[in-house]
Amino acid sequence: MELINKWPEYHKKDVVSHYCPGCGHGIVHRIVAELLEEMDLGKEAYLVCPAGCAVLAYLYLDFDIIESAHGRGTAIATGAKRANPNLFVISYQGDGDLSAIGTAETIHSANRGENISVIFINNAVYGMTGGQMAPTSLIGQSTMTSPAGRNPEVDGYPLHITDVVAQFPGVVYAERVSVSSPAGVKKTKKAIRTAFETQQEGLGYSIVEVLSPCPTNWKMDPVTACKWVDTDMAKEYKPGLLTDKREEKRKEKG
Amino acid sequence: MSGNHCIAEAAIRAGCKCYFGYPITPQNELGEYMAANMRKNGGVFLQSESETAAINMVIGAASTGARVMTSSSSPGVSLKQEGLSFLAGFEFPAVIVNMMRGGPGLGNIAPAQGDYFQSTRGGGHGDYRTPVLAPASVQELADLTVKAFELADKYRTPILLLGDGMMGQMKEPVVFPEPITDLPAKPWALKGRGDGPSRYQASLILDGLAMERHNWKLVRKYKEMAEQETLFELYKMDDADFAVVAYGTTARIAKGAINRARKEGLKVGLVRPITLFPFPDKVLQKVAQQVKNFLVFEMSTGQMVEDVRLALENERVVIDFHGRPGGIIPTPIEFSRVIHRYYRRM
Amino acid sequence: MSKKDKVFTVKVRRDFCKGCGLCIEFCKKEVLAASPKLNRMGYNPAEAVNSKACIGCMMCTQICPDLAIEVYSE
Numbered sequence: 267m268e269l270i271n272k273w274p275e276y277h278k279k280d281v282v283s284h285y286c287p288g289c290g291h292g293i294v295h296r297i298v299a300e301l302l303e304e305m306d307l308g309k310e311a312y313l314v315c316p317a318g319c320a321v322l323a324y325l326y327l328d329f330d331i332i333e334s335a336h337g338r339g340t341a342i343a344t345g346a347k348r349a350n351p352n353l354f355v356i357s358y359q360g361d362g363d364l365s366a367i368g369t370a371e372t373i374h375s376a377n378r379g380e381n382i383s384v385i386f387i388n389n390a391v392y393g394m395t396g397g398q399m400a401p402t403s404l405i406g407q408s409t410m411t412s413p414a415g416r417n418p419e420v421d422g423y424p425l426h427i428t429d430v431v432a433q434f435p436g437v438v439y440a441e442r443v444s445v446s447s448p449a450g451v452k453k454t455k456k457a458i459r460t461a462f463e464t465q466q467e468g469l470g471y472s473i474v475e476v477l478s479p480c481p482t483n484w485k486m487d488p489v490t491a492c493k494w495v496d497t498d499m500a501k502e503y504k505p506g507l508l509t510d511k512r513e514e515k516r517k518e519k520g
Numbered sequence: 521m522s523g524n525h526c527i528a529e530a531a532i533r534a535g536c537k538c539y540f541g542y543p544i545t546p547q548n549e550l551g552e553y554m555a556a557n558m559r560k561n562g563g564v565f566l567q568s569e570s571e572t573a574a575i576n577m578v579i580g581a582a583s584t585g586a587r588v589m590t591s592s593s594s595p596g597v598s599l600k601q602e603g604l605s606f607l608a609g610f611e612f613p614a615v616i617v618n619m620m621r622g623g624p625g626l627g628n629i630a631p632a633q634g635d636y637f638q639s640t641r642g643g644g645h646g647d648y649r650t651p652v653l654a655p656a657s658v659q660e661l662a663d664l665t666v667k668a669f670e671l672a673d674k675y676r677t678p679i680l681l682l683g684d685g686m687m688g689q690m691k692e693p694v695v696f697p698e699p700i701t702d703l704p705a706k707p708w709a710l711k712g713r714g715d716g717p718s719r720y721q722a723s724l725i726l727d728g729l730a731m732e733r734h735n736w737k738l739v740r741k742y743k744e745m746a747e748q749e750t751l752f753e754l755y756k757m758d759d760a761d762f763a764v765v766a767y768g769t770t771a772r773i774a775k776g777a778i779n780r781a782r783k784e785g786l787k788v789g790l791v792r793p794i795t796l797f798p799f800p801d802k803v804l805q806k807v808a809q810q811v812k813n814f815l816v817f818e819m820s821t822g823q824m825v826e827d828v829r830l831a832l833e834n835e836r837v838v839i840d841f842h843g844r845p846g847g848i849i850p851t852p853i854e855f856s857r858v859i860h861r862y863y864r865r866m
Numbered sequence: 867m868s869k870k871d872k873v874f875t876v877k878v879r880r881d882f883c884k885g886c887g888l889c890i891e892f893c894k895k896e897v898l899a900a901s902p903k904l905n906r907m908g909y910n911p912a913e914a915v916n917s918k919a920c921i922g923c924m925m926c927t928q929i930c931p932d933l934a935i936e937v938y939s940e
């Protein structure tokens with residue numbers, strides 16, 4: 267008997283994560299660990315984990331990790347990558363982290379075309395603090411701070427930050443994916459692989475937005491949460507490639 | 521060379537590899553000098569989108585073991601406080617320069633000393649302190665910049681270099697140290713796990729007892745610094761019966777005033793704290809055996825005076841205060857009159 | 867040996883499973899079901915009730931957020 271899905275080297279073994287049942291964070295962690303092994307990047311990997319549900323990612327992932335203040339991930343990533351370009355730098359952030367409190371850092375690290383890879387977990391809610399409205403929450407979505415549903419007149423509209431930064435010349439690769447089905451998981455892995463390759467090649471900024479279920483704060487069972495990603499969330503945030511300037515950048519670099 | 525340029529040059533010689541900053545008067549020349557010179561030597565200069573971003577870039581660079589600096593002035597340093605708290609908690613070495621200006625709010629761009637509390641009390645949230653060096657001459661700006669990097673590495677802590685707008689613009693001759701090439705090893709730095717075990721730098725410490733242990737560990741470090749690293753200057757104190765206490769720019773002004781007063785027969789001296797945290801309270805206590813009248817002089821409404829009172833709480837002494845906040849620079853003549861007034865009352 | 871001829875065995879690491887049910891939902895061969903017995907964490911973990919039907923498509927391991935499923939081939 268041979269084990270097909272071998273344990274990923276850069277994922278700690280025999281730890282049970284604090285994530286709720288059916289939470290997308292665990293899937294993305296596994297993908298990151300698998301890719302670092304497959305791409306032989308684990309030894310120089312440096313991941314910034316956010317204030318958010320993924321704050322304890324270092325308990326599960328087995329390579330060098332630093333925790334960030336809420337929203338400052340890409341500033342820390344910038345500092346680390348600039349100080350030591352040999353590091354393979356990943357900023358892992360939630361939607362509150364990346365598109366609310368960290369908006370300035372997000373926009374400007376992207377605009378500078380920092381050679382880092384950003385993994386953006388969009389679960390349309392502030393997970394860690396108990397399910398408050400995020401900039402990404404859908405119109406009508408009921409959260410702890412929009413109990414009657416998000417009302418654009420007072421709460422504004424869902425923020426499409428990945429679409430915004432995808433317009434920047436420094437953003438070489440941007441894609442939106444989801445981890446709400448096995449097929450989505452495969453696409454997510456492919457997208458994160460491309461993001462990692464972009465950094466490996468030294469081409470510049472890459473970002474993958476992952477639509478990710480938060481069953482707990484959506485008050486749904488995990489299966490329904492996955493369906494809600496595919497129906498409601500994917501309608502607002504259409505999965506797909508947002509930009510791929512790798513060819514251009516390669517030419518620029520000669 | 522101007523004070524701001526001097527800090528920048530000294531930092532480069534101290535092996536500073538990365539500088540991150542955001543423009544703000546009156547310290548722009550520092551960043552500009554870094555822009556002109558850092559990249560030449562393979563270093564990093566980056567103008568960030570905000571002081572918040574700059575201090576977090578500092579965190580990132582420091583985490584990899586590089587010597588790193590950021591500089592700003594009062595409003596910008598307020599924005600850096602979150603990062604300072606994280607640096608202290610992470611125990612990352614870094615040098616943060618604050619060339620103070622008048623405040624609160626935008627205040628003005630004239631020299632002031634209103635950030636003493638913010639600097640010495642921690643400034644950001646949580647149970648920590650930031651060691652603070654307060655130079656008073658261009659030569660000292662250079663020397664203390666180098667010292668700041670050394671202390672930061674030695675104690676694994678952010679160090680504040682606290683000057684003011686006047687010091688940044690001041691031009692004086694300066695002798696720089698030879699560039700430092702052999703920097704201390706930093707086995708704790710995140711450099712990728714390589715073939716070893718993975719490492720992490722966590723800021724969240726959910727376990728109360730572990731958090732408490734961490735807090736006390738920081739305190740032990742500060743205590744050790746208080747014993748080993750406290751710096752001060754005594755000026756004309758040998759025969760003094762009256763002591764002025766001042767740091768930085770006000771200490772320079774005080775020296776002029778003291779010289780005038782001395783000519784008029786007043787036995788006045790100066791105690792100048794160079795480290796504001798740790799504060800030289802033992803020195804003040806020793807001075808209090810000889811001098812019973814202290815006059816604290818600051819370009820603020822009275823901040824360091826509280827540390828003087830704390831240091832001398834068990835001494836039978838009189839502590840007076842003279843302050844000019846708001847970016848007003850008092851003259852030596854003005855201050856010598858103040859000395860006369862309090863001296864006569866003695 | 868082609869995939870078709872292979873025999874697969876599915877194992878759920880009982881005490882690492884949080885009973886989210888996603889593997890059960892996405893296994894088209896109905897190999898997996900929720901165990902009536904609670905595990906150490908108090909969840910009803912998934913278990914392989916029909917391992918023989920497994921075709922090694924790895925949908926379950928892809929979607930499992932907790933690395934709780936092992937698929938073996940012979």
Ligand SMILES: Cc1ncc(C[n+]2csc(CCOP(=O)(O)OP(=O)(O)O)c2C)c(N)n1
Pocket residue numbers: 316317318319320335336359360361362363364387389391392393394395400
């Ligand atoms: C400066 C600051 N403000 C607020 C918080 C509280 N806080 C921690 S995580 C978080 C939101 C996290 O939401 P998100 O980034 O979407 O991540 P998720 O938990 O959903 O994965 C907030 C508001 C904080 N840690 N720091």
Ligand code: SF4
Pocket residue numbers: 284285286287288289290291319389393394479480481482483
């Ligand atoms: S609250 Fe949501 S995002 Fe956080 S662990 Fe639970 S399911 Fe995941």
Ligand code: SF4
Pocket residue numbers: 874876892893894895896897898919920921922923924925926927937
């Ligand atoms: S490998 Fe495929 S068939 Fe086998 S249990 Fe998993 S999902 Fe079902």
Ligand code: SF4
Pocket residue numbers: 288878882883884885886887888889890911912929930931932933934935
């Ligand atoms: S997907 Fe994983 S955690 Fe969820 S029920 Fe299946 S084995 Fe358990």
Ligand SMILES: [Mg+2]
Pocket residue numbers: 360361362387388389390391392393400
């Ligand atoms: Mg979120």
